[in-house]
Amino acid sequence: MAETQGFILSLLVFSGKFWWTSSKVLLPELNVTCIIQDDCVLPCSFRPTGTVVIHWYKQQIPVHSYYYHKDQFGLQNKHFSGRTSLFNSHISQGNASLLLKRVKVQDKGRYKCYTSTRKGNQEIFVNLDVKAPIQSVTMEMSDEMVICTSHNIYPMPRVIWATEPTLAQEALENSTIRTTDHKGLFTVESMLRIVGNLSERTYFCSFMSADKSQVWTASRKNQDDITHEEGQPLSISCMAPHSLLNFSLTWTISNPMEQTLILKFDNRTGNMVNLWEEKAVLNQDLLLQGDGSLLLSKPDSEEHSGTYTCTFSGLQGRHIVQTKVNITVASINVDEKNQQRSWWSTAASAAFVLFTIIIALPLCLRQRALEARKLSYRYNGAGLVEGEPKLNRDPNSSTSCNGEQPGAEHTKEQAQADTHDDQFNDAHRSASCNGTLGPDSENEEEEKQGECQTEEQDVSDSESFEQNGFINTEPELHLAETSSRPQA
Structure with missing residues (x-):
């Protein structure tokens, strides 16, 4: 009996060891x-x-x-x-x-x-x-289509479209293309056709993960083009589609050549970087309420024309508002045009008068002085003395002809003496011209011949001048001149 009990005990212990191992x-x-x-x-x-x-x-x-x-x-x-x-x-x-x-x-x-x-x-x-969570969603917009794209996603997400104001569900039917790369990650591209005017609605595109733990939304609105006059304040609207807690706001301007950052604001830190400090401002109080409109104080036609893009960026979304702005040169009203035209007319008249005074008048005065000098020279020996006042040629003038003024007899005597001298000079010049003077050098003869020709020309001019009624010799002088000539 004791041996049987010991065997059973040993079997249990062995069995226990086997079961444990x-x-x-x-x-x-x-x-x-x-x-x-x-x-x-x-x-x-x-x-x-x-x-x-x-x-x-x-x-x-x-x-x-x-x-x-x-x-x-x-x-x-x-x-x-x-x-x-x-x-x-x-x-x-x-x-x-x-x-x-x-x-x-x-x-x-x-x-x-x-x-x-x-x-x-x-x-x-x-x-x-x-x-692979959704990192970002990009939205591009043309005149006919809105395209929403996201890359490197796993597993396949769900795409949801919406608009504001709301469109009918059948108008939101889209075409979605899914492709995979060599790593097994998905690229999803979804396209929605635009209904009506592009600027009438804001378009929303949401990518939802397969386990519904993540939703990433992109939205976009293209506003009507703005044409504005330079120098006048301009506000470019940008409204967030819903309330935002932690976000950043970025304003840029782009043209066919480049894209330029205007300003950036971070709601989490309150920091703002404004590269257009003297030209553009934001109202931060309104910004916290979702109004990120940009105010241009004095827009310039060249520098401030372009496509303005306002971007609200959050943790799981991005909202873009795009506006094309054309700044035009300031126009001039009718009154200003008339005033400008009158100013130019006045300026032209003043310029003409000034030209006449500076250029034409001195020329006229110089020409008259020259003519007077020529006349004085031509009649120097016929009763007009250069540099002396002319005698009155009016025969009815009692002052000049019969004057009882003191010094009248002296004037007549002086005139007779001057006439006698002139006759002697004429006889001397005649003899010189005819070669009756004594022998001189050939050079002197040539010079005298030139003087004779000049004198003859002057006499001819004098006769022409007399025929035209410009005789300036007093009758008394003619009588004195006749009496003083020797008898033939």
Whole structure:
């Protein structure tokens, strides 16, 4: 009886040892989501009892192994080469978690963590899901189409269109194209046809992730073109479609050659960078309410003409308002035109008068002086003395002819003497011209011949002048001149 009891006890102990060593502890499966291109940890733990063997598998594919107190890479699949590791310093504490680096789309799946110790074996399953969140959404607008695009997304997102004011649902039917790259990431492009006038509505395009945990919205409004006169204040409207908490506002101006930053405001810090400090301003009080309108104090036709873009940027959205502005040269009204024309007429008249005074008048005076000098020279020997006042030729003038004024007899005597001298000079010139004078040099003869010709010309001019009624010799002088000539 005692032997039978001892045998049963030994069998129970042996059976207990076998059950402990051959048993497997099963734990609930874990779900882990990792961001593509980030590092991710797959958790696994065990009860530490001395040495341990660790194996990680993905559907029977060796991912990572550890035994003999070190990592073993001999059986590792090349897809995971260089991208896995354990927390070796924590293994003795029961931590067998796997660090998977630079997660890829292909890493998605079910993983198994197997640990074996002196006290037994353990298996833990981890379901790994991967995703590439929506980074941004861009919206482009033409006259006929609105195009919304986003890149490097996983898994496939859902695209939702809306307008403000609202359009009928059938008008929001869109065409969406999905493509994948070599990494397995999606590029989504959705197109919506514009209904009516482009500037009538604001268009919204939202990308929603597959698990509905993320919504990224892009919106855009193209406003009517603005034509404005330079020098006059101009406000360019920009309204956010909804209230914003943390956002930044950017204003730019672009032309076919370049795009220029005007200003940038950050609502989170309150900082503003304004490159047009003297030309453009924002009302920050209105800005906090969603009004980001830009005020141009004195717009210039060349510098401030172009396409203005206002951009509200938030954590999961972007709103763009675009306006084409043409600054024109200031126009002149009718009164100003008439005033300007009158001013030019006055200026032209003044210029003509000034020209006449400066140029024409001196020429006329000089010409008259020259003519007077010629007349004085021509009649120097016929009763007009150069540089002396002329005698009155009026025969009825009693003052000049019969004057009883003092010095009259002296004047007549002086005139008779001057006439006698002139007759002597004429006789002398006649003799010289006829060669009756004494012998002289040939040069003197030539000079005298020239003088004679000049005298003859002067006499001819004098006769012509007399025929025209410009005789300036008094009757008394003619009588004196006749009486003084010698009788033939």
